[in-house]
Amino acid sequence: MESSVKEILVVGSGAMGRQIGMSAAVAGFTTKVYDISAESVKAAEQDMRKWLDGRISKGRLTSAEAEDAWGRLEFTTELEPAAANAELVIEAATEKLEIKKSIFSQLDELTPKHAILATNSSTLGSSTVADATGRPEQVCNMHFFNPALVMKAVEIVRHERTSDRTVETVSKVVRDMGKSPILLNKEIPGFVANRLMGAVRDEALALLAGEVASLEDIDTAAKDALGYPMGPFELMDLVGLDVTYLIRQAAFEQTGDSKDLPHPLLQEKYEAGQFGRKSGKGWYDYE
Numbered sequence: 192m193e194s195s196v197k198e199i200l201v202v203g204s205g206a207m208g209r210q211i212g213m214s215a216a217v218a219g220f221t222t223k224v225y226d227i228s229a230e231s232v233k234a235a236e237q238d239m240r241k242w243l244d245g246r247i248s249k250g251r252l253t254s255a256e257a258e259d260a261w262g263r264l265e266f267t268t269e270l271e272p273a274a275a276n277a278e279l280v281i282e283a284a285t286e287k288l289e290i291k292k293s294i295f296s297q298l299d300e301l302t303p304k305h306a307i308l309a310t311n312s313s314t315l316g317s318s319t320v321a322d323a324t325g326r327p328e329q330v331c332n333m334h335f336f337n338p339a340l341v342m343k344a345v346e347i348v349r350h351e352r353t354s355d356r357t358v359e360t361v362s363k364v365v366r367d368m369g370k371s372p373i374l375l376n377k378e379i380p381g382f383v384a385n386r387l388m389g390a391v392r393d394e395a396l397a398l399l400a401g402e403v404a405s406l407e408d409i410d411t412a413a414k415d416a417l418g419y420p421m422g423p424f425e426l427m428d429l430v431g432l433d434v435t436y437l438i439r440q441a442a443f444e445q446t447g448d449s450k451d452l453p454h455p456l457l458q459e460k461y462e463a464g465q466f467g468r469k470s471g472k473g474w475y476d477y478e
């Protein structure tokens with residue numbers, strides 16, 4: 192490990208936080224995963240132990256490697272001791288600005304002065320939380336993709352005052368985790384990957400609305416002509432049409448640009464409660 196960071200604190204042990212924590216521990220970092228909810232911490236610990244046992248039985252990790260990683264990972268509901276030696280914090284708590292601001296202000300009090308404070312938020316640029324701290328130059332986004340144990344990309348988004356040193360340190364950590372850093376020099380809603388995905392999704396919706404091709408054939412074009420693992424309609428069903436709709440709505444509220452409004456076909460699905468796989472019906476039928 193070349194990184195100067197040795198100890199990482201992950202705040203939030205939900206879908207993202209637990210897997211970010213496990214990825215860090217497997218990569219050799221001393222890692223603490225903190226959550227305000229004891230229930231979530233317990234579920235995260237059980238889930239990650241199961242994942243680790245799966246890696247052993249598939250021969251991806253030796254028992255010794257797995258136990259070493261497990262020994263470096265701690266789940267906790269006590270923030271103060273967990274923050275005391277953290278050199279990098281990755282905040283992956285509930286997507287609410289008020290919650291994040293309060294976490295960042297607590298972290299500013301509790302972590303060593305040199306610690307970098309990053310947020311995994313998909314929609315909130317770190318400039319929205321930087322002022323809750325006395326160290327805005329040590330604040331940035333570190334945006335992992337779901338599932339974080341599998342997906343290699345991590346978008347590092349700097350805000351106007353993020354220092355070069357912060358970007359360099361965080362990029363090194365990402366590489367040490369065996370992942371690929373993608374640096375954004377400015378904040379923009381959707382960052383890079385989700386904007387690319389959004390452009391394909393919007394074009395797919397326009398083609399469908401224009402009755403150019405069926406949604407099944409548009410998905411086939413994405414997979415068999417462009418080599419995508421999934422078609423845009425299949426992907427929307429997997430992510431959830433509610434999530435897709437709400438992200439779009441939030442982007443519109445940030446930019447006020449009518450181009451960012453959810454497509455009318457997406458709005459119809461949302462209003463009909465057809466959210467995709469999770470509701471049994473979306474673009475496709477799962478019942």
Ligand code: NAD
Pocket residue numbers: 202203204205206207208225226227228231282283284285286290294311312313314334335336337
């Ligand atoms: P989640 O709901 O699964 O988990 C959030 C966790 O935060 C919960 O366990 C909750 O108890 C905890 N929490 C709430 N308030 C807290 C506090 N004050 N201190 C500590 N913990 C607190 O959410 P998630 O899907 O893991 O998303 C977390 C973050 O990751 C969000 O900012 C989201 O934008 C981002 N993100 C999510 C995805 C995704 O696909 N789910 C992908 C990339 C980024």
